Every structure is written in structure tokens, then in C-alpha cells.
Amino acid sequence: MPExxxxxxxxxxxxxxxxxxxxNQVIIRQQQLRWPIPKDLAKNITRKKLLxxxxxxxxxxxxxxxxxxxxHLGMSGHLHIVKQNTPAQKHDHVxxxxxxxxxxxxxxxxxxxxxxxxxxxxxEHPLLCKLGPxxxxxxxxxxxxxTACNKRRQPIKQAIMDNHVVVGVGxxxxxxxxFHAKINxxxxxxxxxxxxxxxxxxxxxxxLKKAIKAGGTTLKDFLHADGKPGYFRHQLQVxxxxxxxxxxxxxxxxxxxxxxxxxxxxxxCQI
DNA sequence: CTTTGCACCTGTTGGC
DNA sequence: TGCCAACAGGTGCAAA
Numbered sequence: 001m002p003e004x005x006x007x008x009x010x011x012x013x014x015x016x017x018x019x020x021x022x023x024n025q026v027i028i029r030q031q032q033l034r035w036p037i038p039k040d041l042a043k044n045i046t047r048k049k050l051l052x053x054x055x056x057x058x059x060x061x062x063x064x065x066x067x068x069x070x071x072h073l074g075m076s077g078h079l080h081i082v083k084q085n086t087p088a089q090k091h092d093h094v095x096x097x098x099x100x101x102x103x104x105x106x107x108x109x110x111x112x113x114x115x116x117x118x119x120x121x122x123x124e125h126p127l128l129c130k131l132g133p134x135x136x137x138x139x140x141x142x143x144x145x146x147t148a149c150n151k152r153r154q155p156i157k158q159a160i161m162d163n164h165v166v167v168g169v170g171x172x173x174x175x176x177x178x179f180h181a182k183i184n185x186x187x188x189x190x191x192x193x194x195x196x197x198x199x200x201x202x203x204x205x206x207x208l209k210k211a212i213k214a215g216g217t218t219l220k221d222f223l224h225a226d227g228k229p230g231y232f233r234h235q236l237q238v239x240x241x242x243x244x245x246x247x248x249x250x251x252x253x254x255x256x257x258x259x260x261x262x263x264x265x266x267x268x269c270q271i
Numbered sequence: 272c273t274t275t276g277c278a279c280c281t282g283t284t285g286g287c
Numbered sequence: 288t289g290c291c292a293a294c295a296g297g298t299g300c301a302a303a
Contacts, residue, residue: 003296034279034298058297075297076281091281110280112297127299154274163298170296219296220283260276262294275303284294 004168005211013225030093057167067119074112142198149189157185238264
């Protein structure tokens, strides 16, 4: 489900309800996510106040005095705020009961998400320490991207979806960014020109910012903490538009599988 | 080192 | 209506 704009939207929606709140109780109905929820999670956060909430790549970091809870939403995860005593539905796996009579509820039909605990600095955690730069940071620039792609013969779309190169660019925004930069997703990553690395870097930032502004993309079931959808779907130029006309040149948008992911592009606009 | 394919799950959709 | 295959917003991991 979520790419970086959806995770960021989730963070912003949830933050006012959870920040500085004590986590009074943790109710785990299903502990088997991508990895089992650690046994000591509840012990570590129960009655502890949430000091801060941040995001790294698509992970949400809940900072307590005792350590950090990492939440990843996988393909189908949601976090939302519910009144306490709201009956749990089938895939509502975890509730965090807060001091303000709300609960933070984790829902995830496919269970590809994760809830983990670490008491070392979060950026040293094995899942986070090898990640590439944040796409909206100044560390992610065209010079960096050119270097990172230096030895990569794989399609550029695959490269920008690789978390070692840059984080936060998922399947939707990879297609959208490449369309915006007018680059064919099949081009070998190492073979782009300097101008193209520049264009692509700018496009990724531009698309992600616009998507965050629109509250993310709701294709099927992504909803904000308050239950509202994201509106970036209406701004998608190529994703999900196979056989439809390109908004710029009226060519038929093509779809093609690149490394087992459906990819959309305009064969005329994207060289 | 890069690259590939698989694995983890449930729900929805479309073809027969 | 039922059945089955294919597919879905992610990504860590083993193996080539």
C-alpha cells in the first residue's frame, strides 16, 4: 500500500494524537507479521510516554525513553486513530491504548508489515543502517545519483526503487517520476546523461512533494489516520493508465513488467 | 560488488 | 455461480 508520501501522510495524521501520550496498554491480537512482534515490546513501552515520532524511508520511528519502536506498513498496512473500545475488525492486529482515550490501531491484511523494537540508536539498526539517502534531503542530488548508478546495468526504474540507492520511491512514484523526467524506465541506470540524472533527481523530489501535499495516493484502500483517502491518484500521469492516451502527446501509455513490477510509461515522451 | 528470484500473506478481479 | 490464476502500494534474503 504505502510509499513514502503515504507513510509521511500517516505520520502527520497520527502525530497530534500520539505525541507526549503515555502508551497505557498494548493489545496484540496477531503477533505474526513479517517478523513476529517482539515479546518484550509491550514491556518496554507500557506506561511510557511517546517522546517523538519520525520517519526513515518507509519506517515510522516511535521514540521512547527506553528505545524505539519501528513500524513498517508493508503492502497493506494502515495506522489509524480510533476511540478506545472501537470493536476490532478482522485484520486489526494491534491496538496501542493512549492516555487520551484514543487508540493507535495497526491494521494489515497481508501482514507484510512489521512492528519491531530496538534499544540502540535507530539509525544503527540493521534494517536502517544500510539505507540510501532520503529523497527530499540535499544528500540526494544528481551527483550522488550518478555515482550510485555508476556500475548498474539494470533498468533505471529498478535502480531508483533500490533502497540502497534512494529510499521512499515505490512502484507508483518510480513510474511517475520517470515520466516527469522524460526518461524511459528501461534505460540502463549507468547510461543516463548528466542532464538526465539532474532531471530525474528533480522529478523524484517534485513528484514526492506533490504527492505528500495531496495526502498520498489512494488506489484501493489507503486511508489517512482520520479515514480520508489521499488525492494524488487524480494527478497520476501514467501509473495504471495502460492503453489510455498520454496527457502530453496522446500516444498510448504502455505497461511492461520490469523486475516483476508493473511499469507504465509513454513510449513517445520517454526516450 | 550487482543482480535475480523467491518468500512472506490475504483479498480482489477477470476469464472460463 | 464456482473455480483458478494472476495480480496488488514492499523488501529482506539467499544464491548466482
